[in-house]
Amino acid sequence: MELRQLKYFLTIAKCKSITNAAEILHISQPALSKMMKGLEEELGLTLLLRSNKSNELTDAGLIVMEYAQKIFSEIDNMTTTLNDLTNLKRGEIQIGLPPIIGSLFFPNIMANFHKEYPNIKMNVTEYGAAKVVKSVKDGELDLGVAVLPVDGRTFNIYPIVEERMKLLVHHEHRLASLKKVHLKELKDEELIFYHEDFALHDIMWKKFIESGFEPKILFKSSQWDLMSEMVAANLGVTILPESICNRVMNKRIRIIELIPITPWNLALITKKDKYLSYAGRTFIDYISKHSSSRIVYNLKL
Missing domain, CATH: 3.40.190.290 (D-Maltodextrin-Binding Protein; domain 2)
Structure with a gap:
C-alpha cells in the first residue's frame, strides 16, 4: 500500500466520483480506476460501489477513509513539528553545569534564551566540572560547561x-x-x-x-x-x-x-562526531554571541 493510493482514494471519497477526482488529480480516469482496483485487491475488500453517476463508499471504504485521514493528519503534524524544529520554535537540550558556575553566569543567560525560544526545553543537570566532561563524553549530556583545559581531540570547545x-x-x-x-x-x-x-x-x-x-x-x-x-x-x-x-x-x-x-577559563563543550540538535547549536550560538569570550556574571542581555 502506498501513500499515493490513500491520497487518491480520499479524493475519490470526497468527490464521490472517479471522473471528478481524476480531473482534480490531473491523471486519466482509467489510470485512477486501475490504481483503486489495485488497492482493493491488496486489501482483499471492495472499497467503492461503482455506478455511472457516483461512487459510494462501502463499510470497508469508510474504515479506510477514516484511517487514511488520520495518517495524513499525522504526516501534517510531523511536517509542522519538523518545520518548528528547524525554525527553532521547539526542541530540547540536556545541559551539564557545575554548581558554582551555574549560579554565577547562567541564570540571566537562560532566562533571556527562554524568552527568545520559549518552546525549547532546557534540562539542567548539576555536576562537578570533571563529571560534566565525562557525561558529555559518554553521551549523557548534549553539552556542558567545563573548566579548561579539556581534550580538543574529543570535544568541540567554545570559550565563554x-x-x-x-x-x-x-x-x-x-x-x-x-x-x-x-x-x-x-x-x-x-x-x-x-x-x-x-x-x-x-x-x-x-x-x-x-x-x-x-x-x-x-x-x-x-x-x-x-x-x-x-x-x-x-x-x-x-x-x-x-x-x-x-x-x-x-x-x-x-x-x-x-x-x-x-x-x-570556561567553555561550552560538545562531543565531536555526535549529532547536536538545532536547539543545542542555537544555545551555543546564543551564548557565544552574548559572551564575546567572557560572560560577566551580572550581564544584562
Whole structure:
C-alpha cells in the first residue's frame, strides 16, 4: 500500500466520483480506476460501489477513509513539528553545569534564551566540572560547561569565560596587607579546598605541587559561600575565581592577587562526531554571541 493510493482514494471519497477526482488529480480516469482496483485487491475488500453517476463508499471504504485521514493528519503534524524544529520554535537540550558556575553566569543567560525560544526545553543537570566532561563524553549530556583545559581531540570547545584565581584571607591574617601573594607563601597555611569531583581541585593541586609542596587541606566544600565564610571566621584561607570574589561582601575578608597567574577559563563543550540538535547549536550560538569570550556574571542581555 502506498501513500499515493490513500491520497487518491480520499479524493475519490470526497468527490464521490472517479471522473471528478481524476480531473482534480490531473491523471486519466482509467489510470485512477486501475490504481483503486489495485488497492482493493491488496486489501482483499471492495472499497467503492461503482455506478455511472457516483461512487459510494462501502463499510470497508469508510474504515479506510477514516484511517487514511488520520495518517495524513499525522504526516501534517510531523511536517509542522519538523518545520518548528528547524525554525527553532521547539526542541530540547540536556545541559551539564557545575554548581558554582551555574549560579554565577547562567541564570540571566537562560532566562533571556527562554524568552527568545520559549518552546525549547532546557534540562539542567548539576555536576562537578570533571563529571560534566565525562557525561558529555559518554553521551549523557548534549553539552556542558567545563573548566579548561579539556581534550580538543574529543570535544568541540567554545570559550565563554576567561578569569584568574585569587586568594582570600581573613583581614587579620599575616598576608592581608599584601597586594600579591606567591603560592609558595601558602606552604604552611590551612586551606579551604574543593571536592575531588571539581576541576579546580586538580588544577590547584597541580599548581601547589609545581610550587614545591602539597597543600594542607583543612576542609573540602562545593559551596563557594561556605568557603568564603570559613575564611571570614579565620579558619583558613581559600582560592576562588575572580567572579566569585566579586560577590564576596564580607568586610572580614581580604582578596589578594595570586602569583603565578592561575587562569580559570570556561567553555561550552560538545562531543565531536555526535549529532547536536538545532536547539543545542542555537544555545551555543546564543551564548557565544552574548559572551564575546567572557560572560560577566551580572550581564544584562
